[in-house]
Every structure is written in structure tokens, then in C-alpha cells.
Amino acid sequence: MVDAGYREWSRVWIALWIVAALSTTAFSQDYNNRLGQQRGGKVTFEPLGPGVFFDALDPTVKRWYVPQELYHDYRFRTWEYSNYARDRYERYVNTTREGEYFYDTFGNFVNRGWLIYDWRQEALTPLGSSIYQDSRYQGWFNQVLIATDSKGGALYSITTGDQIRTTLTPMTFSKPAFNGIQLDLAADKYAGTLLLSRISSPVRSSVSSADTRTNATNMIGGRALAQVGDFVTVGATWVNAHNTRTTLGSFDSNPTKGTLGDGQARVPINAIALVLSDDSPEDGEGGTALFSHDLVVVREDFQNGIRETLSLADLTNDPTRWPVIEGGFREEGFLAANGIQRIIINYDFNDPAYVGPDPTEIVKVTFDLVLANDYKVEVWSDRQTGQQTPPEAPLTRAILDERNPVLLEIARAPDNTKDGSNRRRLVFDYGLPTATQIYGFTIEAQDVLGFNFYGEYDINQKFRQYPNLALFTDDRSFEDASTRADAWMMNLSFQDYPWFFFGEAFSMDHDYSTSSFLLNQNGDINYDQPSQFFYEFVEDNDDQDRTPDWQRGGQPGPDFAIFPGWDENNDFVSDFNQNDNRTISNRIPDYDEPFLRYEVDRPEFLFGIDLNNNDWIDRFENDDEPDFPYKRDHRGYNAYSGAHVIPGVRVSVGQTREELLSSERENTTTYGLVTVDENWAGLGRLRAFNMLKRAKDTIPDDRRAPQGFLLAGLPAKVADILPAQDTWVNSLFIGFDYTRIPQLNIRNKIKYDLYVQRSDDLRALDRSPLHDRSSFFGLINKVDYTYRFEGLSIQPRFKSQYLKRTPFLRREADIEEWDGFLSMILKFPVLRHSMIEMGTEFRQLRELRADEDALVQESVLGPTGDLNETNLAVQWSTTTDYLGYVLLLQTGFRLSRQSLETIEMLDLEVDKKSTVETGTTTFITIYAGVEQ
Structure with a gap:
């Protein structure tokens, strides 16, 4: 009886526990998949999709709400009456941490947090290039994100930032403020770098929503290094900037050659003009000699895909009326243009004398010229857009002078030949620029029998394509062409005290370029607006600060406060105007300001090396060129050797010889140099410098004038008047600081520059006569106690x-x-x-x-x-x-x-x-x- 009663009560208690458990389950919070799924001892968070809810399988007509967030978090039943008299209302609160759920490509749960940076490039879709940078990217991370990893001797780092200091080699890629992604790998004997960026309209700072583009210009580059043995390192470099259109397939054509943007490809070319001129107009003779010209046009029937090639004879019924030729003068057997004269050949496809295919059917245009002497060939078309509307054809000399239309350079004579001996055939395909590419290799040797060596060879390619609306509509590839330019350099040094040696050889073609054009959102380019439509692989940053000297698209700048070599204390202020700042500008340099001018001497009293003979010390020069180790259009060498005679006294002799590749100008300078730097205890310091050189320099090296204060604006341009065309030049500096008596300072400086011309009636670049003897003598004495x-x-x-x-x-x-x-x-x-x-x-x-x-x-x-x-x-x-x-x-x-x-x-x-x-x-x- 007791057992029966016990069993009965047991059943009751079990039933109550089951009911209580069910009730508790019904009123507890259901996290569903919020806490993940247990799989083999590991919790995963991959998306599962909605499951089958058996409680919702009753066949009722009445709408039934599946319990979700409001029910599980607040016991709120949408179908029931709500009354908060007894149970107080609970406001909405965030029961979990902030952020969103994110999943990777394979469906793996990444985290719950914030999307900081996202760059996507999707093909076959409009607006497929997108960049998103959250406000936290700027506020939390100061516009730099770095991820690193390592194992053993292998290290890896990926850096994302708006201003990354990046250099591959000085001739291929060097920027103080690279906007993009840099991936670096390093091991014991190997190293590599990969650069990625959307250089057209890169996002600076942050955006509220992704910046999407159909037309964009992307940059990819890299460098790989491998150590061979103990002393030699070899490297390879590749940098490419190309225009892209996301409605195309990624591999329908070679992506590194780029493609035309929407705005470039939608409108056919209706007129092209060749402009032939004298590459050295200052001499007034031996300019372009045009012996013959021809035009080859390829048309396509887009109904059947058949192409036809037509020559100039097939395109006109009257060769005397088409093409229209203006300018130049007739010589025996050729048409010439000397000095400021120009030959303009107009190919207007809407001219009545033109009987060729419709411009919408043309897919390729090839020019065939026979030229000689000192020629320069440029091309114009009505699709070479700029800040102004392109002029209507035909192009004339008056239009060139007044409207200044955009001209793209095609070729220049390699020297200033005037006797016709360089007669050549020039064949090229016309197109609009689509990509710029540089690839090359380096070899570096360290301490091999006392020698150090660095060598670099680079090839620059520029790609272009001919626009056609039908090819654009069908998403087909355009006809492309390319040009090539080379650059190389070698440095060799040797140290074995007291002897030393340094030699360098170099060559850079005049059209070697590290510039690329940028597409705007509409797929167009203003070729005459570098501040918005140019991107530079190598910046002009003469003062080596964080801001480039010029203004280019999508980057900080320009920097008008440029004073290379004049900021020895690295405070971003000129040492000649130390009390200047951007809050309260001081426009008086220290050497002219009361009380300050005692310590600060005028810049004319500075001394240093001037191998380009433009009367300005080389290390203080500010120009408008990229910071290549050597100047474009130059080829030559420099070598010097010497010895430390005694400690503090050094003697060296050497020679510089360089030439302009596009003309007959050259610089041959032979020099001897003596430097003395002695500290005599209890007496003072003696510094002496003397350089004697024989210069034959006809290469102009223009520069920018130094700035007087930070807010002065664009520095003025200073032309090189060529003062040392055949000249003996001596530069002497002597400085002595007397410090023997405590609290007494005596400082003395002497500078003497002398130019003695060796030829009669020498003239400056503007034909102004030069003095036979020119000199500068300066003496400064200072004493204070x-x-x-x-x-x-x-x-x-x-x-x-x-x-x-x-x-x-x-x-x-x-x-x-x-x-x-x-x-x-x-x-x-x-x-x-x-x-x-x-x-x-x-x-x-x-x-x-x-x-x-x-x-x-x-x-x-x-x-x-x-x-x-x-x-x-x-x-x-x-x-x-x-x-x-x-x-x-x-x-x-x-x-x-x-x-x-x-x-x-x-x-x-x-x-x-x-x-x-x-x-x-x-x-x-x-x-x-x-x-x-």
C-alpha cells in the first residue's frame, strides 16, 4: 500500500517537474543560432538558413506569427492586448554588443563588429569598382591598418593606408604618400612587395557609403629580391597603371593594357591631325623634313565581321584637297619646318573630299611617314579632350596658338641632325592612352674586394587604343598599340683608405615616363589638366617631406614651401626664415630682419657642388621633374677619384660628360677638388673648399627660385642662361671660427667664384651677350662677446x-x-x-x-x-x-x-x-x- 502510494506521488512529482520544465523553456530566451553550432568540439557560426518550424504546420487560414526577436527578448505577443499598468514597459535596449555580423566568401562567420575597409572589383556589372572606408578608419586607426604574421625566418605584413611611404626603386616607383595596399614578405635571402590601389578617385579619409565607379584606373606593382651568395642581390620590378571598365570581363583581353572608358569609346573620332615641328626651334634651322606621308584605315562590317584595309588613295577622290596640309615650306624633295614653323596635316573624316568609310566603322588608323633632320611629331584628334572644348577641324596655326589644343607626342629625333642623314620611316597606330607600364631588373653588390655596385635597367611602355562605338557596345577589345622607352643606371664605388673612387653611368630616354592618365567617373580624361588627371609613380619631392611638390589627382599637395637642403633642423621651416609659420606669416627672411641677421648669412654665401653649371648648388635645386636619380633625355657618365692626403684634407679629380638625346647639346666638365676640415684644439675650426673646373656646358637646367616664406605660393621659374659654355670656373670658400677665448666668438667667411670665358662673343640661351669675366666675391666677419x-x-x-x-x-x-x-x-x-x-x-x-x-x-x-x-x-x-x-x-x-x-x-x-x-x-x- 505504501509502495503504491509512493509510486502514485512519484508520478505526480514527475509530471509537475515536466510541466515546470516545459514552462521554463517556453518563457526562457531562445538564442537559436546566436551562440553557434557545436561541431566536433568546435563552435562554428556559418549561415544555416531558416529551418522547418513544426509548430507552424497547422492548416489554418488565420495568419500566424512565428515568435522572433520581440517575443524572445521582451515576451511581446503581437496578437495579444498590451497593458503596462502592472508590468512596467521595458524600453528597447541593445542586448548584445554593437556591430554587424560578417561572413567570408566561404560562408564562415568572421566576427560581429564593424566593416572598416572594403575594396571590390567586380566584372560584367556597372559600378563594379567600389571602395568603402568607415569613419572609424580615420577616427580609430588614423587612416592606417596593419596586419602582420611570421613563422621562423619568414615575415609577412599587409599595410592599408592613405599615406604610406613607399619605394620600389628610384626609377620606377617612389611616393611619400601612397594611397592603397602594400603587402610585404621577407625571408633570410628573399623579399617581395606587392602594391595595389585604385588611383582614380581613391577614397581619402572616410565615406558614408561605398564609392562606386564603372570607369576607374587601377595600379598594381611589385618588387622581388633574391640574395645570390653572400654579396650579390638581384631584383625585378613591375609597375602597371591601367584604365578599366567594370562592364567588361576581367580576362576578355590583357587587363594590363587597359581599355577605353565609356566617355572615350562612345563617340567616334571624326578628325585627326599630325603636327610636325622643329625639335630644337632655338637654332632656327634643320627642323622637320617630311618626304612622304600615307594613311591606312581598317574598317569593319559589323554585320558579318569582315574587315577591309584602305590606303590614302582609297580614301579621297582628290589628293590635292584631302588631307589638308598647312604650314611649312617646300624644299627640294621634301616639306620643311624650321624654328617656330609647323606642318599640320589634317585628316577630317567629314570633309567632302573624303570618300572613305564612316567614322563609326573605323577600327584602326595607321600613319606612315618618311622623315629626316630634327623632327618632332605630335598628334591631335577631336577626342583628345581638355579643359576647353576641342576645336573644330581643320586644325590651323592660329588655333594652335590661340586655343592651345591637347597634343600627344609620338616621336622626336634622337639628335639635332641637319643634313638629312637620319632619314627614317615612322609607322604608328593612332589611339587614346589606356595604360602605363614599367618593368625592369636590378643588381646590387656589397663589399666585393672593396667595391660596391648598383645597376638598374627599366623599360617603359605606354599603351593606347582606337575608340569605336560598335566594339564598345559588343564589349569587344579595341585595337591597341604601344611605344617603348628605356632607362638605365650604374654606380660603382671603392674605398680603401686613403684612396677612394666613384663612377656612375646613366641613360634615360626623353619619353621615359612614370605618369599615367586617370579616368573620371564618366570615362573621360582631360589631358591638359595634370592636377586632376595625372598619377605619378615617382613624385617631384625635392625637399623630401611628406607632401609632393606638385598637385596630382587623389593625393595631398601641392607643396609650395619647398626649400631642399635648407631645413637642417627638420622642422619643416626654411632655415633662412626660422621664425616663419603658417599661423602668423613672416615675410622677412632672417638675413634681412633686425637682430636676427647677425647670425644668418645670405644664401649667396653658401658653397657646394654645381656640376650642371647653372650657378646654383645642386643639392639646393628645386625643379619640376620627378625625383629620378638622373634627368630624362640625358645620357652620360661621371667619375672621380682621389685620396685623403692627411686627416681632414681630401683631394679628388674627375670628369662629367653627358649629352641630350634629343639634340646636340652636351656638358663636358673636368674638375679638381680640394677640401679641408680641421679642428684645432684651443684655436678654432678651419673649413676650406676649392673646385677648379673646365666646363663646356650647353644643356639648360632650369630651376625654381627659393621661397622667402611658407605662404609665398608657387615659386618663380629661373631659366639657365648657360654661363659656362666654354669656361674656366673656380669656386673658393674659406671659413674660420675662432673659439680660443671663452665667451668670445669670431667667425669669418670668404667666397669667391670666377668664370673666365674661353671663346669670343659667347651668348646666353636668349642670345644676350655674356661678360668675358664674371665673378662673385663675398667677405663676412662677425665677432660677439x-x-x-x-x-x-x-x-x-x-x-x-x-x-x-x-x-x-x-x-x-x-x-x-x-x-x-x-x-x-x-x-x-x-x-x-x-x-x-x-x-x-x-x-x-x-x-x-x-x-x-x-x-x-x-x-x-x-x-x-x-x-x-x-x-x-x-x-x-x-x-x-x-x-x-x-x-x-x-x-x-x-x-x-x-x-x-x-x-x-x-x-x-x-x-x-x-x-x-x-x-x-x-x-x-x-x-x-x-x-x-
């Missing part, structure tokens, strides 16, 4: 600056002047953290060339060049800590008085007069910093 007594500091200073110059051009006047500065600086502390600084400066500037009495007698009115100046300044400085910052308060007063001597008409008489100007400045300035 600092006296200190219980916090008081007194420093008297004196500076003498003498300058004498005979310019290169006869039309320019000689200069001789003396500038003297006497100043005193007084400093003493006040209170605990304050100081008073007082200073006075007297200046005398004397022009020593002109006879003032003679000027008065000859009634030559104007300034005589003499100047007296007085400056007085008082400044109070207080330093204090405030809210975690160091505050510096400065207040003061400065007075400046100038007395300028002039010759004026006074009471009907010509006489000297002093014009006085007085200026004052008061200031209260507060600076905040984190350190004193």
Missing part, C-alpha cells in the same frame, strides 16, 4: 658683410656694397619667472660702385644705395604653468628708423637728400606649449 654677472647678460655684436659681383650678362650692372651691423643685447631676470630683454642695432649700408658726386652732376635722380638704420627693442617675457600647459607671455615695443639717401631736385637744384622713415611695433603675445 657674452658677459654674464648674476643673471645679467650683455652681448655686444658686430658684423661686416662685403659683396662684389660682376654678373654674367653684359646688360646687367655690376654690384659692390658693404653692409655693417653693430648691436647689443641686454638680458636680466625680473621676479621668479620673468625676464626683460633689451636690444639696439645700428646698420650702415654703403653702395661702393657709383660716384654720388657724379650722379649729382649728371642729374641722375633716385636712391644712391646708401642707407642708415637704427632699431631699438624692449621685451618682457613671463613663463608660467597653467592647466597643464606652459604659457609664455611676451609684451614689448620695437622702433625702427631708416634714413635712405636719394638724389632729388631741391629748389631747382639737384642735390642729395636723406629720406627718414620711422616705424613702430607694439605687441602682446601668449604662447601655449607642453614644454619650456
